[in-house]
Amino acid sequence: MLIYAVKRLSVALLVALTVSLLTFSMIYLSGDPAMALAGEAATQADIENIRRVYGYDQPIYVQYFGWLGNALTGDLGQSHYLNSPVSEVIFTRLPVTMILGASALSFGLLLAIPLGVLAAMRPNTILDRFALGLAVIGQALPSFWFALIMIFFFGVALRWLPITGSDSWLNFVMPSIALGYYITPAVMRLTRAGMIEVLSSDYIRTARAKGLRPSVVLFKHALRNAIIPVVSLAAVQFGFMLGGSIVIETIFAINGLGQLAWESILRADLPMMQAIVLVLSCIYIILTLVADILNAFLDPRIRVS
Amino acid sequence: MADGTIKSRTGVHIEDRIIDEPSPGERARKRMFSHFGFMFGGFILLAIIALAFLAPLISPHDPFDQQLARKLIPPIWHDHAKVTWVHPLGTDQFGRDYLSRLIHGSQISLLIGFSAMLISGVIGTALGVAAGYFGGRVDMVVNFLITTRLSMPVILVALAVVSLVGNSLTIVIWVLGLLIWDRFAVVMRSTTQQVRNLDYVAAAQAIGCSVPRIIFSEIMPNIVNNLIVVATIEMAHAIILEAALSFLGLGVQPPAPSWGLMIAEGKNYMLFDPWLIGIPGTALFILILAINLLGDGIRDVTAPENRN
Amino acid sequence: MSDRILEVENLTVDIPVGGGMLHAVQGISFHVDRGETLCIVGESGCGKSLTSLAVMDLLPSKAFRTANVLNLADEDMLSVGERRMSDIRGNTMGMIFQEPMTSLNPAYTIGNQMEEGIKRHKNVSTAEARERAVYLLEKVGITGAASRLGQYPHQLSGGLRQRVMIAMTIMCGPNLIIADEPTTALDVTIQAQILLLLAELQREFDMGLILITHDLGVVARIADRVAVMYAGQIVEQGTADQVFNRPTHPYTQGLLECIPIPGKTDRSKPLGSIPGIVPSLVGKFSACHFAERCPYAMDECVAGNIDMRGAAAAGHEYRCLLDNETCDANARKKGVA
Numbered sequence: 001m002l003i004y005a006v007k008r009l010s011v012a013l014l015v016a017l018t019v020s021l022l023t024f025s026m027i028y029l030s031g032d033p034a035m036a037l038a039g040e041a042a043t044q045a046d047i048e049n050i051r052r053v054y055g056y057d058q059p060i061y062v063q064y065f066g067w068l069g070n071a072l073t074g075d076l077g078q079s080h081y082l083n084s085p086v087s088e089v090i091f092t093r094l095p096v097t098m099i100l101g102a103s104a105l106s107f108g109l110l111l112a113i114p115l116g117v118l119a120a121m122r123p124n125t126i127l128d129r130f131a132l133g134l135a136v137i138g139q140a141l142p143s144f145w146f147a148l149i150m151i152f153f154f155g156v157a158l159r160w161l162p163i164t165g166s167d168s169w170l171n172f173v174m175p176s177i178a179l180g181y182y183i184t185p186a187v188m189r190l191t192r193a194g195m196i197e198v199l200s201s202d203y204i205r206t207a208r209a210k211g212l213r214p215s216v217v218l219f220k221h222a223l224r225n226a227i228i229p230v231v232s233l234a235a236v237q238f239g240f241m242l243g244g245s246i247v248i249e250t251i252f253a254i255n256g257l258g259q260l261a262w263e264s265i266l267r268a269d270l271p272m273m274q275a276i277v278l279v280l281s282c283i284y285i286i287l288t289l290v291a292d293i294l295n296a297f298l299d300p301r302i303r304v305s
Numbered sequence: 306m307a308d309g310t311i312k313s314r315t316g317v318h319i320e321d322r323i324i325d326e327p328s329p330g331e332r333a334r335k336r337m338f339s340h341f342g343f344m345f346g347g348f349i350l351l352a353i354i355a356l357a358f359l360a361p362l363i364s365p366h367d368p369f370d371q372q373l374a375r376k377l378i379p380p381i382w383h384d385h386a387k388v389t390w391v392h393p394l395g396t397d398q399f400g401r402d403y404l405s406r407l408i409h410g411s412q413i414s415l416l417i418g419f420s421a422m423l424i425s426g427v428i429g430t431a432l433g434v435a436a437g438y439f440g441g442r443v444d445m446v447v448n449f450l451i452t453t454r455l456s457m458p459v460i461l462v463a464l465a466v467v468s469l470v471g472n473s474l475t476i477v478i479w480v481l482g483l484l485i486w487d488r489f490a491v492v493m494r495s496t497t498q499q500v501r502n503l504d505y506v507a508a509a510q511a512i513g514c515s516v517p518r519i520i521f522s523e524i525m526p527n528i529v530n531n532l533i534v535v536a537t538i539e540m541a542h543a544i545i546l547e548a549a550l551s552f553l554g555l556g557v558q559p560p561a562p563s564w565g566l567m568i569a570e571g572k573n574y575m576l577f578d579p580w581l582i583g584i585p586g587t588a589l590f591i592l593i594l595a596i597n598l599l600g601d602g603i604r605d606v607t608a609p610e611n612r613n
Numbered sequence: 614m615s616d617r618i619l620e621v622e623n624l625t626v627d628i629p630v631g632g633g634m635l636h637a638v639q640g641i642s643f644h645v646d647r648g649e650t651l652c653i654v655g656e657s658g659c660g661k662s663l664t665s666l667a668v669m670d671l672l673p674s675k676a677f678r679t680a681n682v683l684n685l686a687d688e689d690m691l692s693v694g695e696r697r698m699s700d701i702r703g704n705t706m707g708m709i710f711q712e713p714m715t716s717l718n719p720a721y722t723i724g725n726q727m728e729e730g731i732k733r734h735k736n737v738s739t740a741e742a743r744e745r746a747v748y749l750l751e752k753v754g755i756t757g758a759a760s761r762l763g764q765y766p767h768q769l770s771g772g773l774r775q776r777v778m779i780a781m782t783i784m785c786g787p788n789l790i791i792a793d794e795p796t797t798a799l800d801v802t803i804q805a806q807i808l809l810l811l812a813e814l815q816r817e818f819d820m821g822l823i824l825i826t827h828d829l830g831v832v833a834r835i836a837d838r839v840a841v842m843y844a845g846q847i848v849e850q851g852t853a854d855q856v857f858n859r860p861t862h863p864y865t866q867g868l869l870e871c872i873p874i875p876g877k878t879d880r881s882k883p884l885g886s887i888p889g890i891v892p893s894l895v896g897k898f899s900a901c902h903f904a905e906r907c908p909y910a911m912d913e914c915v916a917g918n919i920d921m922r923g924a925a926a927a928g929h930e931y932r933c934l935l936d937n938e939t940c941d942a943n944a945r946k947k948g949v950a
Contacts, residue, residue, distance in 0.1 A: 011452070018453045026462075030469035136342075136601070140594035142545050144552050145568060145586035152579055202715040208671055209710075210730040210781070211703035220729075224720050243458025247549055261461055262553070265468045273465050281456045288456075300765045301719055 008292055012285050019281040020071065024064050026277070027270045032056075036268045037080055050080070054271070071278065077271035079264075086275045090257065094279070097249070097256035101241045103172050104180035109234060112184040116191025117223065123196060131192070135185035143244070147178035147251045164253035175252045179245060183237040190233055194226035201225075228298045235291030239284035336606045343602025349595035357411040364405035365391070368562045372400035380580050394584055397567070398574060403581075406562035407588055413563045414544050414592060417478055421543035422536055424482025429489020430532060436490070437497025438520060447490060454487050460549060467555045477556055481543050492535045496528040503527075530607035537600030541593045548589055564589050618789045618821040619645040619668070622682035626663045628675055633896040637663050637676070639845040642921075645789060645821040650812065652824045652832040652853075654868075655842035658891055661825045664842075665791045668823075669708055670698050686788055704734040707782035711794040713774035717766035723777055724762030731784045742784075749780040752817075753810060772803040776810070783814060789821040796831065808835055829872045833857060841865050844902035845894050847921075851929035859950050861924045861940040862931040863907045869949040882948065901933070909935060909943065 030036040034051040042050075051057045054077075055066060070077065076086040119131040154174060155163035162171050198204065199222055207217045242257070249258035257276060264272035296302040337343060356363070378387045380395040380403070388395075394403040436447035466480050500506065501524065509519050548565030550556030557563040559570070564585040571581025626638035638660040645651045653661045667678040670690070683690045685706060690698070702708075710716045718726060727749075728742040737745075743762065750758035753776040766774060775795060782790055792811060796804035812835045815822045826832060832839055836853040841864065849862040860866045870885030889906035892898070900915040901907070907914070913934055921930045925937050933940065944950030 015453050140590050203718040206716045209708040211699045280458050284456045301767045
């Protein structure tokens, strides 16, 4: 188990390094980052100034290692537009996105897992087809459109929920639903498939033959085994949600990392853009690592060997 | 015996019960045509493709033609004085006919979806088959590439790249194509691994077939059905991504009638003229739904045991 | 309370399948007394496993059973609801399955799985449950029982797991145990040990035991009574002595011809075989199921249903139109009697 963890960790580090390289080179897609940063109204002097301040006049590898070195100590550069350190801004806005992601994940899971279990208990019945139908519809619904529809009905027509800002938990209801429903189909299908397979296994037959109550058989014995791959999937999906939050946050004007990313893209705030992609990627890498470890931990066959 | 009876040792005749079994081909065709999702999805998709091809012929108006005097006419089913059959789906804030824009928008969605799927398919399949067939170092490298790609948030990277490079149709297609190849790689890799271990591949190797030949004539035919399923998934994925990009203003540029863009433009009038977002959104939904149903149907029909 | 633990009369199990209705078990009757071992033998697909599942009411959802009588120690099991049934299962009636490798939940320890049954059925504390688990593990021959409780199934071998299964099944002190091919998936050397263990436990705890198997050698060792099943029906039933030493039904005779039994089989003659295959049980089918393969089949054999009839000794019955003397003569000719 320890060797496995070490191997996984080293691969993760390598991936993080590669991502940092890719993120770094991203800013050169525009040709001249200094020009992009300076904006359209800048003079030649401004551009040269920026080039000097941000170090764009130095050889690329020097820039990269400088940037990487700083990043490892927590210094992600200076935002040209906000005139403050990038890491400070990011870590102020990150918690909001994390909360949004967590509540979206909770919503998605609370919907998907019970549906998956119910569908697996009665395969090929109306309930099952309903659940699968819901999954199919959910997969076809673009999240930004779904968000707008919800705003129209719940925010405007019915006035039940606020449609912008992030003051109270009510503000997070619609964004969480809009962000979270997207993982429901995949999680539901996985839960259903896992449960169907587990429910027909020999040890469930043994549990029934022992006269255990149906709820015990279902939750203690069946779900415990079927949920293992779902945990991994959920961790990974959480990572996707953090990335996908950009659309939802801009629609609902939630002051999180996604909104920050959007603003920095609009303003061509390159250091900020780079940093956000790097941070989100690292979070994702950590999440997959956690998912792997959880996976191994939940299965005694791996944990105790 | 010839008439299907069995003669026992003592001469007693016993009727053999014959169970009528259809042939594999018949069974496959029967499965196809009785699979609701496959038929429904396939039909809708074909209809939308037909719409896209025939767009110049069947659109009642020019989708770019602005008629400010006729702006914001509701669709025909609204109870409003201004509704007219001239504009059955109404007009937008620039007086452009919504039906025509909708029909032309299908071209954009289908074009981007198909092209991005093709690009990502080539990249992902090449990587996946190589990893699955050769194993070892090749597999390690491909896995590393896939993990790296998966670690980067797609929408964010797509937005960033498009904002830096510029947003034309071509660029959007290439950015998407270069980003969504991961599922192709993962699925093709595992499928190739499974097929690779089958006996007839070993046989082909034993008689000295060259590697490209083995790949194309032994392995490919067996992974094609999985390939098609993933292709439909990624085509739908690309269409949704383009719509999201256009919605945020970094996809196809106005005045192109991209459905995502139509939703973005209609967003500000959503309060009083909700059809402006309702119609293109529904179109997107139906297109994605059809593609997904078709993909699910293909998977069920060709390999029902993979159904989950 | 009578000595009769299980009384089954006219049990049928039907399963709807693509081509019609599969009559997997067709009107069988048998009984088990306290302290008695009944072996149900037959080849694969004859319905013996489904019989045991029917008695436990654990049939797959598509299948359904009917019976005239299905009594467990004078309690009518046909009329009890699922609640009462789940109180009975694992409590007064237990079952051991064929695959020890997959019959235990990989996510929980041995101790957990053993104790949960007794805590469910009896009002015992965790300490008492644990005590009983250790006691029974030692009874089934597992050393270091206390530490085994903390182990997971994947850490044990197949033979050990089956012993754990047996111990687990006795936790609540059942009156009846059904063992469905408990040794088939195990090494030959371990098979004997497990069987002897079962016989020993049965004697010590005074339980009824139904052992389902296709291995006549097993039957010869531990059976008190034997029921021979073929294609969903019991074709011969009696004490072990009666069935083995005076096999009456042509199928039983054929089986004994096929299988060498130490001490009985003539080593100089070739082993017998029964030509043909088992008939399909889908759809209406009357007449003797064995007729196609029977060396003595007559036209009357396919004319209609054949009931059980008594053989020479009391308690010995068989399902054939041939009379007792003819069957005896056939058996002597084949050298199995």
